[in-house]
Amino acid sequence: xxxxxxxxxxxxxxxxxxxxxxxxxxxxxPAFMPVGTAGTVKAMTPEDVKAxxxxxxxxxxxxxxxxxxxxQVAKLGGLHKFMNWKRPILxxxxxxxxxxLAKLRELSEDGVTxxxxxxxxxxxxxxxxxxxxxxxxxxxxxMVLDECPKHSQHKKDMAVSMRLSSRWAARSKEAFINRPGYxxxxxxxxxxxxxxxxxxxxxxxxxxxEGYAIGGLAVGERQDEMLTTLDFTIPHLPRNKPRYxxxxxxxxxxxxxxxxxxxxxxxxxxxxxxxxxxGFTPRGEINIRNARHAEDPRQLYDNCKCPVCNNYSRAYxxxxxxxxxxxxxxxxxxxxxxxxxxxxxSIRNSIxxxxxxxxxxxxxxxxxxxxxxxxxxxxxx
Amino acid sequence: xxxxxxxxxxxxxxxxxxxxxxxxxxxxxPAFMPVGTAGTVKAMTPEDVKAxxxxxxxxxxxxxxxxxxxxQVAKLGGLHKFMNWKRPILxxxxxxxxxxLAKLRELSEDGVTxxxxxxxxxxxxxxxxxxxxxxxxxxxxxMVLDECPKHSQHKKDMAVSMRLSSRWAARSKEAFINRPGYxxxxxxxxxxxxxxxxxxxxxxxxxxxEGYAIGGLAVGERQDEMLTTLDFTIPHLPRNKPRYxxxxxxxxxxxxxxxxxxxxxxxxxxxxxxxxxxGFTPRGEINIRNARHAEDPRQLYDNCKCPVCNNYSRAYxxxxxxxxxxxxxxxxxxxxxxxxxxxxxSIRNSIxxxxxxxxxxxxxxxxxxxxxxxxxxxxxx
Numbered sequence: 001x002x003x004x005x006x007x008x009x010x011x012x013x014x015x016x017x018x019x020x021x022x023x024x025x026x027x028x029x030p031a032f033m034p035v036g037t038a039g040t041v042k043a044m045t046p047e048d049v050k051a052x053x054x055x056x057x058x059x060x061x062x063x064x065x066x067x068x069x070x071x072q073v074a075k076l077g078g079l080h081k082f083m084n085w086k087r088p089i090l091x092x093x094x095x096x097x098x099x100x101l102a103k104l105r106e107l108s109e110d111g112v113t114x115x116x117x118x119x120x121x122x123x124x125x126x127x128x129x130x131x132x133x134x135x136x137x138x139x140x141x142x143m144v145l146d147e148c149p150k151h152s153q154h155k156k157d158m159a160v161s162m163r164l165s166s167r168w169a170a171r172s173k174e175a176f177i178n179r180p181g182y183x184x185x186x187x188x189x190x191x192x193x194x195x196x197x198x199x200x201x202x203x204x205x206x207x208x209x210e211g212y213a214i215g216g217l218a219v220g221e222r223q224d225e226m227l228t229t230l231d232f233t234i235p236h237l238p239r240n241k242p243r244y245x246x247x248x249x250x251x252x253x254x255x256x257x258x259x260x261x262x263x264x265x266x267x268x269x270x271x272x273x274x275x276x277x278x279g280f281t282p283r284g285e286i287n288i289r290n291a292r293h294a295e296d297p298r299q300l301y302d303n304c305k306c307p308v309c310n311n312y313s314r315a316y317x318x319x320x321x322x323x324x325x326x327x328x329x330x331x332x333x334x335x336x337x338x339x340x341x342x343x344x345x346s347i348r349n350s351i352x353x354x355x356x357x358x359x360x361x362x363x364x365x366x367x368x369x370x371x372x373x374x375x376x377x378x379x380x381x
Numbered sequence: 382x383x384x385x386x387x388x389x390x391x392x393x394x395x396x397x398x399x400x401x402x403x404x405x406x407x408x409x410x411p412a413f414m415p416v417g418t419a420g421t422v423k424a425m426t427p428e429d430v431k432a433x434x435x436x437x438x439x440x441x442x443x444x445x446x447x448x449x450x451x452x453q454v455a456k457l458g459g460l461h462k463f464m465n466w467k468r469p470i471l472x473x474x475x476x477x478x479x480x481x482l483a484k485l486r487e488l489s490e491d492g493v494t495x496x497x498x499x500x501x502x503x504x505x506x507x508x509x510x511x512x513x514x515x516x517x518x519x520x521x522x523x524m525v526l527d528e529c530p531k532h533s534q535h536k537k538d539m540a541v542s543m544r545l546s547s548r549w550a551a552r553s554k555e556a557f558i559n560r561p562g563y564x565x566x567x568x569x570x571x572x573x574x575x576x577x578x579x580x581x582x583x584x585x586x587x588x589x590x591e592g593y594a595i596g597g598l599a600v601g602e603r604q605d606e607m608l609t610t611l612d613f614t615i616p617h618l619p620r621n622k623p624r625y626x627x628x629x630x631x632x633x634x635x636x637x638x639x640x641x642x643x644x645x646x647x648x649x650x651x652x653x654x655x656x657x658x659x660g661f662t663p664r665g666e667i668n669i670r671n672a673r674h675a676e677d678p679r680q681l682y683d684n685c686k687c688p689v690c691n692n693y694s695r696a697y698x699x700x701x702x703x704x705x706x707x708x709x710x711x712x713x714x715x716x717x718x719x720x721x722x723x724x725x726x727s728i729r730n731s732i733x734x735x736x737x738x739x740x741x742x743x744x745x746x747x748x749x750x751x752x753x754x755x756x757x758x759x760x761x762x
Contacts, residue, residue, distance in 0.1 A: 040701060040708045046692075068675070068700045076678055076696050084692040294449070297457055311465040315457050319449045320421060326707060327421040 004140075004183040004210055006242045006263075012351045014234070014261040020211075020242055022088045022140040023181025024080065027055040029242060030258045030351075032344045033090060033266040034337055038063045039073075039083045042271050043326075043333045046085045052306075052334065053341030056088040056140070058266045061133050062097035065123070066116045070136040078138030090266070091139035093130045093172070093187075096215075096247070099148045107147065109164070127171040131184070135177055142184040143213065144172035151220045155193055162189040162196050166203035173207050183210030185244060191216055192225050194232045201236035211264075212237045213244040218267075223253065230260045251280065251343055255363055258347050259356065270340045274333030277321045281339070282366040288332065292374055293318040301372070306338035385521075385564040385591055387623045387644075393732045395615070395642040401592075401623055403469045403521040404562025405461060408436040410623060411639045411732075413725045414471060414647040415718055419444045420454075420464045423652050424707075424714045427466045432688075433715065434722030437469040437521070439647045442514050443478035446504070447497045451517040459519030471522035471647075474511045474553070474568075477596075477628070480529045488528065490545070508552040512565070516558055523565040524594065525553035532601045536574055543570040543577050547584035554588050564591030566625060572597055573606050575613045582617035592645075593618045594625040599648075604634065611641045618642075632661065632724055636744055639728050640737065651721045655714030658702045662720070663747040669713065673755055674699040682753070687719035 006029075008018040020027040034041045034049055036057045041049050049057060059079055064070060076082050079089055095112075098105060102114035102123075111126030130145040146165040149158060169186050176184040186204035190196030204212060214233055217226045230245070237243055244264035245257045254265050270280060277289040281301040286293070299309035300317070308317075308331045320328030350359035387410075389399040401408040415422045415430055417438045422430050430438060440460055445451060457463050460470055476493075479486060483495035483504075492507030511526040527546040530539060550567050557565040567585035571577030585593060595614055598607045611626070618624055625645035626638045635646050651661060658670040662682040667674070669681075680690035681698070689698075689712045701709030731740035 038700075038704045038706060039697070040706050043707045043711070045708065045711070063704075067704055068696070072676065072696075075676065076694060082694070082697055082700075084697075295453065295456065313457060313463070315449070315453075316420070316463055316465075319419075319463075323419045323444075323448060325419060325421050326424045326710065327426065329707065330424075330426070330711070 002181050004181050006211070006240065008240065010352045010354075012354045012356045013259065015258050015351050015356050016261065016263070017348045017351045018242070018263060020263075021181070022056075022183070023179070024086065024088045024140050025055065027088055027264075028344075028348060029263040030254075030344055030347055031055055031264050032254065032340050033058045033264065034271060034340075035060070035266055035268045036083065036085070036089075037268075038067065039079065041337075043275060043329045044271070044337070046083060048334055049085070049337065050087065052337040053345060054337065056090060057085060059089050059091045059137060059139065060097060061091050061094035061130060061137070062101065064091075064137060065094060065125075065133050066118055066121075070133040074136040074138075078136075080138055088140040089138070090141035091134045091137055091143065092246075093143040093145040094125055094133070095130070095146045096148045098125060099150075109167075111145070112147075127168040128175040131172050131175040140182055141211065142172075142176060142182070144169040144184065144186050144209075146187045146189055146215055148216065148219075149191070151191065151216075153191075155191075155196070158189075158191040158193060159196055162191075162200050165189045166200060169204055170207050173209065185209050185211035185213050185242075187213040187215040187246070188233060188237070189216045192221060192229050197229065197233040198236050201233065205236075205238060209241070211242040211244060213246050214262075215246050217245065218247040218249050218253070223256070226253070227256050227260070230257065230262070234261045251340070251363075252367070254343065255347065255360055258351075259360070270336035271333050274336040275329040277328070277332065278336075279317070279332055280336050281371070282363070283369045283371055284367055286371050288314065288317045288328075289321050290318075296375055298372070298375075300335055304335070304339070304342075306335050308332070308335040308338070383562050385562050387592070387621065389621065391733045391735075393735045393737045394640065396639050396732050396737050397642065397644070398729045398732045399623070399644060401644075402562070403437075403564070404560070405467065405469045405521050406436065408469055408645075409729060410644040411635075411725055411728055412436055412645050413635065413721050414439045414645065415652060415721075416441070416647055416649045417464065417466070417470075418649075419448065420460065422718075424656060424710045425652070425718070427464060429715055430466070430718065431468065433718040434726060435718065437471060438466060440470050440472045440518060440520065441478060442472050442475035442511060442518070443482065445472075445518060446475060446506075446514050447499055447502075451514040455517040455519075459517075461519055469521040470519070472515045472518055472520035472524065473627075474515070474524040474526040475506055476511070476527045477529045479506060480531075490548075492526070493528075508549040509556040512553050512556040521563055522592065523553075523557060523563070525550040525565065525567050525590075527568045527570055527596055529597065529600075530572070532572065532597075534572075536572075536577070539570075539572040539574060540577055543572075543581050546570045547581060550585055551588050554590065566590050566592035566594050566623075568594040568596040568627070569614060569618070570597050571614075573602060573610050578610065578614040579617050582614060586617075586619060590622070592623040592625060594627050595643075596627050598626065599628040599630050599634070604637070607634070608637050608641070611638065611643070615642045632721070632744075633748070635724065636728065636741055639732075640741070651717035652714050655717040656710040658709070658713065660698075660713055661717050662752070663744070664750045664752055665748055667752050669695065669698045669709075670702050671699075677756060679753070679756075681716055685716070685720070685723075687716050689713070689716040689719070
């Protein structure tokens with residue numbers, strides 16, 4: 001079994017490339033992790049997820065503990081085997097989704113009691129149980145259970161919540177069973193408050209983790225608030241450990257996170273958008289349901305090498321979405337994930353070549369262009 | 382361009398193997414054609430359809446003429462290019478779906494006027510227009526427009542309808558533009574009435590087609606009625622032309638059709654069942670949503686070599702369907718189509734080895750076994 005180990009290979013400003021070694025293989029960083037909520041990246045086979053360039057995916061403890069259940073997954077050989085994904089998996093702790101999905105939550109020092117949004121069944125989730133569930137699932141990277149307050153709350157409440165999360169982090173770490181190739185990450189909380197973020201980071205460093213996540217962002221705040229928070233939080237994180245910005249984000253969020261020294265991201269955006277007809281391109285997002293694409297024989301964007309763009313026109317994708325054909329979400333999800341992974345690939349290359357700033361200039365120049373011009377034939381309709 | 386040509390390679394009783402040469406490649410017969418209604422075999426990529434062993438697929442004129450429209454598909458390079466399927470395509474004439482889906486149908490000698498089930502728009506479909514649409518789509522095999530009456534009607538009405546279909550067949554043939562590698566098939570009507578079927582077959586033979594379909598079956602009659610109809614209809618079809626039993630059917634229907642000399646089949650059954658959680662096995666159908674599969678680590682059936690059975694347990698498929706995950710229909714459709722194509726492959730092999738009867742004995746023996754026993758661990762729950 002290989003050691004769980006993070007090696008930084010290149011540095012460009014605060015950005016860095018690296019390799020995170022885990023029990024199920026290496027993760028090239030900066031990395032984007034597709035979200036495989038209920039044991040599947042929606043509308044994708046694992047082979048196709050791999051083919052987009054994904055090294056690792058994220059599984060949701062909350063969803064899997066409700067259905068089919070952690071013990072059930074363990075009995076079937078663990079999450080990797082269950083869902084036929086042979087590479088690394090990071091599982092979240094369930095904390096975030098308990099707050100956003102579950103019913104009748106009751107929070108205590110011990111943990112959180114809630115009702116399943118599926119069948120109303122009652123569950124009690126503690127830091128120890130969350131870590132146990134993630135162990136049963138077989139996650140390469142376990143996340144500590146944290147309390148995820150809403151963005152709008154007061155600083156005093158945020159401090160109380162952050163300190164509870166710190167105590168839960170200590171209990172999570174204690175419950176974690178160390179094995180070669182497996183690691184546990186702490187989660188910095190404290191909302192947009194500098195002193196709280198610093199206190200949280202220091203709490204976690206004292207406990208000691210294989211990686212440090214920044215939680216409590218991408219929950220409704222403006223991008224500049226998020227970036228300012230990164231600016232004053234990251235300096236308090238260990239330089240030699242992976243840094244993971246949870247639930248982020250748009251292509252621009254990712255680029256800005258990388259500039260500031262983030263190594264890992266996850267977000268439902270490419271997959272969720274793919275199911276609703278939004279396609280990502282270097283020139284921004286397009287809505288494939290829009291009538292302007294109905295007769296457009298062009299691919300989503302020039303130079304995209306993904307199997308979708310190689311084989312299907314905008315007109316065909318438009319048709320699939322208009323006809324509510326499952327192949328529409330299947331193809332657009334695949335394209336979007338490829339776009340995200342190509343973005344990460346380009347980011348890593350530019351850092352390796354010490355030209356992240358050049359890459360970013362081009363990135364924003366292209367984003368500002370907007371979608372390609374309409375075809376002449378359509379203008380005259 | 383290769384000639385449109387049917388070569389019989391082996392005969393075993395009334396059954397035969399053959400190869401049908403078309404503009405987009407060869408079709409091994411007996412063949413099963415997956416249904417790609419609206420320019421996609423639902424929940425499948427064309428690459429995956431090919432990988433199941435499918436040589437040809439069926440497109441629906443009715444659906445495609447409404448959306449995106451035949452002229453639109455032609456402008457985008459034809460149906461093959463539009464949907465990225467490089468192999469042969471057979472299109473139906475629209476007749477069947479006008480009767481089953483469209484609103485406010487008005488039938489005349491000239492054709493049928495109807496309203497789209499999508500937006501209520503009015504269309505007039507004649508034999509000439511149906512053939513023109515299929516030409517615009519680029520179908521390797523065009524079907525004549527026929528009138529598809531309900532199964533329950535009286536013989537007198539059936540005779541009137543069948544004779545209208547014969548006149549429409551003549552007009553369809555006349556409208557068909559001959560090109561190397563492309564052909565048009567007639568459709569024998571006449572319901573379950575021996576003399577009407579004979580009259581219809583003779584009408585069509587006089588017109589002359591590259592192939593002969595049997596229509597008006599699989600519309601609610603019992604299997605024995607269908608097979609009796611095949612028994613007295615097939616002797617009136619040319620021996621050296623492909624025979625296509627439209628809209629059929631269950632694995633047993635297919636086996637019985639082959640015995641009687643049918644060369645081609647199409648049916649939504651494997652794909653539709655795949656989307657609703659029904660899986661085909663040599664030991665009959667299983668409902669993957671059934672609780673007995675929830676903890677079953679076994680594949681759908683032993684010896685299935687499909688990529689689904691190689692990688693996923695019944696428990697995982699059960700989970701996907703319970704969680705309404707798109708991957709469930711995607712995987713089960715792929716498995717079911719593979720099952721159908723493996724069945725066709727075995728049928729062709731057994732005919733080549735002059736042992737169709739041996740194959741059929743085993744086929745029914747396995748079907749009668751029913752699904753594998755439950756696992757012990759589950760019995761004790």
